[in-house]
Amino acid sequence: MVAGFETPDAGAIAIDGADMAGIPPYRRPVNIMFQSYALFPHMSVARNVGFGLRQERLTRDAIAARVDAMLDLVQMRGFASRRPGQLSGGERQRVALARALVKEPKLLLLDEPLTALDRKLREETRFELKRIHQRVGVTFLMVTHDQEEAMSMASRLAVMNDGRIEQIGTPEHVYENPANRFVAGFLGAINLFEGQVAGSDGGAVLVDTDAGRLVATHAPLGAGSKVAVAVRPEKLRLAPTPSSVNTLTGTMRGVAYRGEASTAEIELANGRLLRVTVANTGGALPAPGTSVFLSFAPDAARVLQS
Amino acid sequence: MTRRLSPFLIAMMVIGFVFLYAPIASVVVYSFNSSRLVTVWAGFSFEWYGALFRNEAIGRAAFISFEVALIAATGALILGTLVAYALARYRRFAGRTLFAAMATAPLVMPEIITGLSLLLLFVALEQATGWPEGRGIVTIAIAHITLGVAFVAVIVEARLSSFNRALEEAALDLGAGPARVFFVITLPLIAPALAAGWLLAFTLSFDDLVIASFTAGPASTTLPMVIFSSVRLGVSPQINALATLILIAVAVLVGGANRLVRVR
Numbered sequence: 001m002v003a004g005f006e007t008p009d010a011g012a013i014a015i016d017g018a019d020m021a022g023i024p025p026y027r028r029p030v031n032i033m034f035q036s037y038a039l040f041p042h043m044s045v046a047r048n049v050g051f052g053l054r055q056e057r058l059t060r061d062a063i064a065a066r067v068d069a070m071l072d073l074v075q076m077r078g079f080a081s082r083r084p085g086q087l088s089g090g091e092r093q094r095v096a097l098a099r100a101l102v103k104e105p106k107l108l109l110l111d112e113p114l115t116a117l118d119r120k121l122r123e124e125t126r127f128e129l130k131r132i133h134q135r136v137g138v139t140f141l142m143v144t145h146d147q148e149e150a151m152s153m154a155s156r157l158a159v160m161n162d163g164r165i166e167q168i169g170t171p172e173h174v175y176e177n178p179a180n181r182f183v184a185g186f187l188g189a190i191n192l193f194e195g196q197v198a199g200s201d202g203g204a205v206l207v208d209t210d211a212g213r214l215v216a217t218h219a220p221l222g223a224g225s226k227v228a229v230a231v232r233p234e235k236l237r238l239a240p241t242p243s244s245v246n247t248l249t250g251t252m253r254g255v256a257y258r259g260e261a262s263t264a265e266i267e268l269a270n271g272r273l274l275r276v277t278v279a280n281t282g283g284a285l286p287a288p289g290t291s292v293f294l295s296f297a298p299d300a301a302r303v304l305q306s
Numbered sequence: 307m308t309r310r311l312s313p314f315l316i317a318m319m320v321i322g323f324v325f326l327y328a329p330i331a332s333v334v335v336y337s338f339n340s341s342r343l344v345t346v347w348a349g350f351s352f353e354w355y356g357a358l359f360r361n362e363a364i365g366r367a368a369f370i371s372f373e374v375a376l377i378a379a380t381g382a383l384i385l386g387t388l389v390a391y392a393l394a395r396y397r398r399f400a401g402r403t404l405f406a407a408m409a410t411a412p413l414v415m416p417e418i419i420t421g422l423s424l425l426l427l428f429v430a431l432e433q434a435t436g437w438p439e440g441r442g443i444v445t446i447a448i449a450h451i452t453l454g455v456a457f458v459a460v461i462v463e464a465r466l467s468s469f470n471r472a473l474e475e476a477a478l479d480l481g482a483g484p485a486r487v488f489f490v491i492t493l494p495l496i497a498p499a500l501a502a503g504w505l506l507a508f509t510l511s512f513d514d515l516v517i518a519s520f521t522a523g524p525a526s527t528t529l530p531m532v533i534f535s536s537v538r539l540g541v542s543p544q545i546n547a548l549a550t551l552i553l554i555a556v557a558v559l560v561g562g563a564n565r566l567v568r569v570r
């Protein structure tokens with residue numbers, strides 16, 4: 001829809017204040033980097049990159065200069081005369097990016113640009129893309145199914161569900177303050193405690209849940225309204241002794257070692273499973289079967305309404 | 307590991323190839339026979355090739371066949387490509403199945419029926435509108451177009467179906483208008499199929515006897531018709547020489563078409 005291949009049912013799309021309704025793809029200041037790259041197999045790399053400029057009827061020299069500069073940017077200078085069929089996946093990806101950027105669009109759409117690459121190349125390319133983004137200063141609009149990729153690359157991030165934007169903001173804001181249960185569960189892991197508001201206490205609300213009464217920092221809410229207290233696994237603390245507030249009791253079930261951190265699964269007395277992430281700073285985790293206490297600070301929890 | 311073929315399999319293969327190619331080979335061999343009698347070998351000679359090139363009736367017929375094939379192949383290419391485009395790009399429209407079946411029906415239609423029905427059509431049309439005036443090159447070419455369209459449509463549609471639409475979208479996105487996209491992206495990428503279709507339509511038209519016999523007029527005898535009528539009066543070694551030349555030309559064209567389809 002942004003590129004002009006589909007027509008929106010409702011609403012408007014404006015780029016730099018200009019309404020895009022009824023403007024065909026070839027007249028929009030938007031370029032796409034396709035998921036399949038869609039390089040023209042019958043043209044060399046240089047001709048692929050120069051294709052968009054040739055449509056603008058620039059002089060041959062101007063086109064050559066901009067193509068060269070763009071190939072430099074994506075470090076593909078030495079490949080100008082090759083055919084796409086002679087390139088590896090990562091190289092094609094660079095050419096596709098160069099081809100989409102050479103027209104200096106106001107907006108660059110990236111349709112899952114990294115999914116076709118293997119994991120190591122993907123992580124390298126992430127930094128590469130960010131570097132290029134900063135160099136060219138074009139707005140990038142990137143679609144991805146990889147939450148980590150979205151968080152590490154975006155300056156603003158929108159979580160979409162069923163064609164609707166659930167929340168939009170900086171990655172940090174959306175992660176720390178998810179607007180609803182979908183966003184909280186989609187972006188990273190979350191522990192949810194469903195319950196009812198029991199009352200407010202100076203900048204915090206008290207919520208009665210199946211795990212007992214929990215305290216979370218939040219503006220006052222009406223007593224009795226149904227809410228969920230959400231706590232990220234890395235904000236739960238594992239302790240041998242109970243603390244003063246928000247303490248839960250459970251039994252260690254299992255530990256997944258992930259290198260920089262471990263995720264432990266803890267079963268509460270009522271059978272509910274919680275996830276706790278513990279940074280790997282040396283000490284061993286309690287063995288499975290051991291009773292443990294869990295706690296979290298009131299300001300580490302979020303209250304989700306609806 | 308190499309698997310040894312059993313003598314039985316090799317024998318079957320030899321018999322098969324002999325069955326297919328011995329008659330053709332004998333035509334080629336006897337075209338170099340210096341004897342007037344087709345069945346008696348009297349030494350090697352290019353005599354009949356010389357006679358062939360001096361034979362005006364055959365020269366005229368060859369020229370007519372060439373002209374007809376050229377018109378028919380080009381016409382079939384244009385119409386067949388349009389058919390293929392409609393079938394490949396518009397996956398759902400009312401009557402699509404009927405359209406596809408009708409477009410490809412000439413592939414399986416007996417030629418004698420195609421020829422007869424076209425003859426009746428041309429006669430009726432002439433009586434009603436005065437066109438076509440008698441039968442000739444134009445009517446043969448039209449008849450051959452109906453046959454060639456089906457072949458071109460099948461070949462080009464296969465190519466278009468495997469065509470990555472994202473390439474066209476990418477070109478649109480980069481600022482090329484729809485017409486430019488067709489000529490700069492779509493056409494070069496399906497060109498091998500177009501060339502293959504054209505060559506196939508050309509050879510089909512060039513060696514067709516049945517449909518041409520129905521739709522030809524007195525002044526438009528095609529090469530296969532000349533061959534057929536002269537053979538009825540007894541096979542002249544000239545015809546062997548001609549058949550050899552046609553054989554070479556067709557082999558080159560079909561081989562070329564095959565290569566084009568396989569490349570890329």
